[in-house]
Amino acid sequence: MEAVPARARAYVAGVVVLALICLAPPPSVRTPWWAVVLLALLYAGCERAAARRPFTGTFYPVLLAGAFLLPPPAAALVALPGALLSRAAQRPRRLRRVWRAAQLVVGVWLAARVHGALGGRDAVVHADFPYALVPAGAAILTFCLVLSVLDAGIRTLAERVPVRAWQGLFLRSLAPVAVQGLAGLMMAVLWRSPYGPVAALLVLLPMCVSWWVFAQYHRERAAHQATIRALVQAVDIKDGYTRGHSERVGQASMMIARELAMDEGRVEVLRFAGILHDVGKLGVPTRLLRKDGPLTPEERRVIELHPEYGHEMVRGICFLGEARAAVLHHHERLDGSGYPYGLRGSQIPESARVVAVADAFDAMTSTRSYRRARPVAAALEELRRCAGTQFDPAMVAALVRALGRHGWHPAVTADETRPPPPRPPVAGRPEARR
Incomplete structure (x- = not known):
């Protein structure tokens, strides 16, 4: 995001000041500068390689080796050149690089302090196994904890992610x-x-191989995501009345998931669930999706098959996990009157209950050819009225809280290109067609 809130910039500035304090060497400590330079160049080279290989992430072995070998300020200095030269995919790039550098400096400094305080350097020099694992493990835990807490802080201030989400980042x-x-x-x-x-550098060879495998996995995942985008675009083209609906349902599902303090992995899965929930409409005749008049009972039954069609389409995409259940069950209702299987209460998967609320909310707040959009407040009041019978009250309450904090600013609107003329409500046009 380009517009970084002032509170987030102040937070970054505070961490930068803390990093500068960490880099100040005490006068009594001798620093092996040749080792600092060698490790810093090695880490910078790894970061430059990562810039040409998206999805590989940060290469931590060199940084943690520095924490195990060097005094804390010198170990922290190893991270600085590579982090400042690292790839920043989003703007503002300069601020992101400075933030990453400050975060790593603080993390490595604290890891080195913990390692030294527990006698880790003597254990490394004498290769004192298994006792060397205790200070090293404590240092690794400290490093991971610092990065997670600092990440949670910036996400809370910049994106208003709940503070309790840091636990998911850490784990x-x-x-x-x-x-x-x-x-x-x-x-x-x-x-x-x-x-x-020279022998120490040989350790990096198997790590580089695993790094490459990790990058290949993420490339494959990106290809799956591109396939998902293509499916959603096909739905938008086929059902012009709901253009952009899938993206907005994904956004609302993500807001609910974060409000419920789900870990970021589940948040991402539920975003995909919202995006894909209507993909089964590709199997429904276009004339039914675009019909202006009332639906016949037979036509309604055909449209109500779209969750099963969608589930068949995404069943083979393994990384979607519980999103596949959401595609199949997002039209179930707590009282058992939904479809396709008439599930009740807790029989309905949690992911489907999240998407059901997000789907209904966007359907009510979007302009369609057969009715105008409702105000957000009116849509939330309707969700509260139906909570306990049609919708899960916990999901409704989570959406209400999330919208109270963030507001509703959908990136896409169904009527952004050609606003349809207002029409009177058409009898028999059910919400199931959304």
Whole structure:
């Protein structure tokens, strides 16, 4: 996002000041500058390689090896050149680079302090296993915790993500950081051994291979996402009345999920669930989707097949996880009067209950050819009225809270290109056609 709130900029400035304090070396500590320069160049080279290989992320073994080998200020300095030269995919790029550099400096400094306080440097020099794992593990845990807390802070201030979401960030990043931290420990031990720094660099070879595999996985995932976009665009073209509806339902589903403090992995899955919920309309005749008059019972039954069509279309996309259940069940109702299977209450998957509320909210607040959009307040009042019978009250309450904090600013509107003329409501045109 280009417009960074003032509070987020102030937060970044505070972390930058803290990073500068961390970089100030105490006068009594001797710094092996040749090791600092070598590790800094190595880390900067890894970051430049990452810039040409999207999705690979930050290469932590070199940073953590520095935390295990060097005094805290020197270890923190290793992160600085590479972070300032790293790839920033979104604007403002300069601010993002400065933020990343300050975040890594603070994280590495604290990791080095914890490692040194627990006697880790002596354990590395003497290759004292398994005792060397205790200070190294504490340092890795500290590093991961600092990055997660700082990330949660910037997301809270810039994107208003709930503060409690930091726990999900920490748990999700702990395993990969731990693996890279162990590689950093192996580098440090070999560095201090008779084999020297050249042998330490050999540790990076298997890490580079795993890094490449990780990038390949993300490329494949990006290809799946491109397929999802193509499916949604096809739905928008086929059903012009609801153009942009899928994107907005994805946005509202994400807001509900975050308000419920779901981890970022589930938030992303529920966004996909909202985006794909109506993909089954590709199997419904266009004349029914665009019909202006009342639907016959037979035509209604045909339209009500679209959740099953959609589920068949996305069933083979493994990474969607529970989003597939949301596609199938988003028209179920708590009282059992929904379709396609008439599930009740907790029988309806949680993901489907989230998407059902997001779908109904956008349907009510979007202008359609057969009626004008309702105000947000009126739509929320209708959701509250139907909570407990049609919608899950917890999901409705979460949407109300999220909209109270963030407002509703959809990126796409159904009527942004050609506003349809207002028409009187058409009897028999059910919300199931949304």
